[in-house]
Amino acid sequence: MYKTKFEGFVVAVSVGFLLFGIIVVVFFMSWVKLVINHVRSDVTGRIPSFRMVGEAPVIPTIRVYIFNVTNADEFLNNGSKPIVEELGPYVYTERWEKKNITFNDNGTVSFNQEKLYFFDESQSVGTEDDVVVVPNIPMLSATSQSKHAARFLRLAMASIMDILKIKPFVEVSVGQLLWGYEDPLLKLAKDVVPKEQKLPYEEFGLMYNKNGTSHDRLTIFTGASDITKYGLIDRWNGKSNLSHYTTDECNSFEASDGSIFPPHMTKNTTIHIFDKDLCRRLPLVFEKEVVGSDDIPGYRFTPPKDVFASVDENPDNMCFCPQGPPCAPSGFFNVSLCQYDSPILLSFPHFYLANDSYRTALEGISPADPEKHRFYIDVQPIMGTAMSAKARVQINLAVSQVVDIKQVATFPDIVFPILWFEEGLNSLPKEMTSLMGLANTVPPIARAGLSGVLFALGAILLVVAIWRLVRGGQQVEFLASSTRSRQSSQQDERVSHEQRA
Numbered sequence: 155m156y157k158t159k160f161e162g163f164v165v166a167v168s169v170g171f172l173l174f175g176i177i178v179v180v181f182f183m184s185w186v187k188l189v190i191n192h193v194r195s196d197v198t199g200r201i202p203s204f205r206m207v208g209e210a211p212v213i214p215t216i217r218v219y220i221f222n223v224t225n226a227d228e229f230l231n232n233g234s235k236p237i238v239e240e241l242g243p244y245v246y247t248e249r250w251e252k253k254n255i256t257f258n259d260n261g262t263v264s265f266n267q268e269k270l271y272f273f274d275e276s277q278s279v280g281t282e283d284d285v286v287v288v289p290n291i292p293m294l295s296a297t298s299q300s301k302h303a304a305r306f307l308r309l310a311m312a313s314i315m316d317i318l319k320i321k322p323f324v325e326v327s328v329g330q331l332l333w334g335y336e337d338p339l340l341k342l343a344k345d346v347v348p349k350e351q352k353l354p355y356e357e358f359g360l361m362y363n364k365n366g367t368s369h370d371r372l373t374i375f376t377g378a379s380d381i382t383k384y385g386l387i388d389r390w391n392g393k394s395n396l397s398h399y400t401t402d403e404c405n406s407f408e409a410s411d412g413s414i415f416p417p418h419m420t421k422n423t424t425i426h427i428f429d430k431d432l433c434r435r436l437p438l439v440f441e442k443e444v445v446g447s448d449d450i451p452g453y454r455f456t457p458p459k460d461v462f463a464s465v466d467e468n469p470d471n472m473c474f475c476p477q478g479p480p481c482a483p484s485g486f487f488n489v490s491l492c493q494y495d496s497p498i499l500l501s502f503p504h505f506y507l508a509n510d511s512y513r514t515a516l517e518g519i520s521p522a523d524p525e526k527h528r529f530y531i532d533v534q535p536i537m538g539t540a541m542s543a544k545a546r547v548q549i550n551l552a553v554s555q556v557v558d559i560k561q562v563a564t565f566p567d568i569v570f571p572i573l574w575f576e577e578g579l580n581s582l583p584k585e586m587t588s589l590m591g592l593a594n595t596v597p598p599i600a601r602a603g604l605s606g607v608l609f610a611l612g613a614i615l616l617v618v619a620i621w622r623l624v625r626g627g628q629q630v631e632f633l634a635s636s637t638r639s640r641q642s643s644q645q646d647e648r649v650s651h652e653q654r655a
């Protein structure tokens with residue numbers, strides 16, 4: 155009796171080990187998930203460790219490629235195809251920091267994003283002083299917009315432009331084109347136009363006023379209350395959605411700023427990035443598995459091919475065309491509502507995903523190469539951190555021919571590319587990659603190790619217990635037969651057994 159009790163105990167313990175091993179195999183990853191969630195929301199939830207959100211965990215750079223027009227006069231006077239030369243890259247390293255950080259009670263944090271740009275001559279081909287010839291965006295915006303206005307307004311515009319000597323192409327330095335130059339038309343508009351329609355600046359530059367702390371107040375989720383919203387935008391200047399478009403889905407900016415995402419992504423996850431200048435949130439879907447620096451595996455997300463498709467090809471895009479049809483052609487996104495009604499169309503570089511006729515309307519633009527011109531972001535799916543990214547966008551001006559304005563009478567309807575840029579996140583600081591390496595490799599190893607030990611212990615104990623039970627059983631049989639033959643008492647047997655043992 156006493157003996158089988160002991161063996162039963164051993165069996166119970168070994169079965170316990172085996173069960174625990176199974177539990178580890180099945181649930182270990184969920185425990186890791188809980189720990190990661192805790193660590194992540196803890197990191198954003200306290201000011202001293204706000205670093206991961208305070209400063210971007212990655213070093214961003216922006217590489218700008220400018221289309222220099224080399225035959226502006228022949229294009230205007232002889233009607234020849236415009237010839238452009240792609241210059242660059244002009245490289246700026248960026249420093250991002252979140253300023254004026256306030257933690258709110260509801261699991262969100264508000265801040266103003268500071269971005270500083272530093273020209274990196276060593277990586278650039280050319281300097282900020284290079285002189286380029288590009289379409290005069292303020293002028294061509296004004297003339298294109300006047301297309302449907304009264305004729306006398308267009309004639310008035312023509313004489314003003316005559317007096318101010320405004321030409322359809324400007325010769326500016328790269329630094330001026332990006333960071334601003336004084337534009338006579340904007341200066342005039344500032345003095346003349348009624349206050350409420352006024353443009354806020356008298357300088358024009360494609361990145362004018364971007365070097366510094368943004369006036370936009372961003373509120374994002376810290377994940378403390380709901381980890382599935384970690385890093386997503388809650389409010390932008392107090393607003394919870396855009397109002398340009400026709401549906402809630404298209405007006406939503408529930409999206410990331412591009413550096414951090416909700417953890418635990420699958421291949422089915424659609425991630426979203428919001429940027430003010432993109433004028434919408436951009437969806438990205440899983441494309442393939444990649445291996446980043448330090449052998450960290452990640453997922454590559456890229457915009458779906460029909461993201462900027464015309465409404466005929468992708469009826470979901472109808473919501474982005476509130477005043478259409480006609481709507482933007484396939485491969486373009488109309489951001490004029492976010493750009494003071496300038497006819498700016500965004501596309502991917504070299505008109506990737508657009509009809510090739512836009513590219514061949516000019517000379518000097520090579521065919522789009524997905525490797526060089528597509529937009530993608532690699533993330534570590536468990537942590538939801540961006541490992542590397544290439545956000546590539548081309549800025550185009552959709553010019554409409556206006557024959558009444560003599561300066562631009564010969565400027566045909568054309569989608570004129572100005573420049574394209576690649577905002578990249580390249581290298582992660584070492585401590586981030588090692589943390590991500592740990593998140594990737596340690597949990598599976600720990601799980602395998604722990605469950606292996608538990609299974610081994612359980613199995614050994616079980617074998618021992620069974621062996622002893624079997625041996626004990628033989629003894630019981632033997633004892634039983636000897637009792638029958640020798641007619642001895644059980645007490646004697648136990649004594650003899652104990653002596654043998």
Ligand SMILES: *[C@@H]1O[C@H](CO)[C@@H](O)[C@H](O)[C@H]1NC(C)=O
Nearest residue numbers: 222223224225284285286287
């Ligand atoms: C851009 O093109 C113009 C001619 O249109 C030329 O004078 C100028 O040198 C070019 N800029 C660069 C940086 O090559």
Ligand SMILES: *[C@@H]1O[C@H](CO)[C@@H](O)[C@H](O)[C@H]1NC(C)=O
Nearest residue numbers: 225227228229231232233234
């Ligand atoms: C443009 O026109 C002028 C004068 O008519 C002519 O000399 C020149 O060769 C033309 N250029 C081109 C590129 O056709």
Ligand SMILES: *[C@@H]1O[C@H](CO)[C@@H](O)[C@H](O)[C@H]1NC(C)=O
Nearest residue numbers: 253254255256264266367371
């Ligand atoms: C910081 O945020 C507070 C609250 O939103 C605001 O009143 C203040 O003006 C901000 N300060 C700066 C320097 O942006």
Ligand SMILES: *[C@@H]1O[C@H](CO)[C@@H](O)[C@H](O)[C@H]1NC(C)=O
Nearest residue numbers: 258259260262373388389392
């Ligand atoms: C959280 O609190 C902030 C500040 O009080 C507020 O602006 C924001 O709308 C709130 N967000 C949610 C989801 O309630």
Ligand SMILES: *[C@@H]1O[C@H](CO)[C@@H](O)[C@H](O)[C@H]1NC(C)=O
Nearest residue numbers: 246270271272273333365366
């Ligand atoms: C951006 O601002 C910083 C600090 O004010 C300055 O050092 C830097 O030169 C500026 N960058 C550009 C491109 O103007």
Ligand SMILES: *[C@@H]1O[C@H](CO)[C@@H](O)[C@H](O)[C@H]1NC(C)=O
Nearest residue numbers: 393394395396397402403405
């Ligand atoms: C979007 O914003 C407008 C006003 O800013 C508001 O009336 C509307 O309810 C919002 N829609 C959603 C889905 O939040």
Ligand SMILES: *[C@@H]1O[C@H](CO)[C@@H](O)[C@H](O)[C@H]1NC(C)=O
Nearest residue numbers: 418419420421422423424440
């Ligand atoms: C992804 O979606 C497909 C089809 O919709 C489904 O079969 C699959 O189970 C999903 N995978 C995950 C991880 O959710």
Ligand SMILES: *[C@@H]1O[C@H](CO)[C@@H](O)[C@H](O)[C@H]1NC(C)=O
Nearest residue numbers: 477480481482488490491552
């Ligand atoms: C872009 O949008 C504006 C405003 O919605 C519209 O007036 C314009 O016609 C659009 N341009 C194109 C090329 O679709």
Ligand SMILES: *[C@@H]1O[C@H](CO)[C@@H](O)[C@H](O)[C@H]1NC(C)=O
Nearest residue numbers: 483484507508509510511512
């Ligand atoms: C591209 O545009 C041309 C002319 O506008 C048209 O004939 C052609 O069918 C288009 N190609 C595609 C693939 O849409």
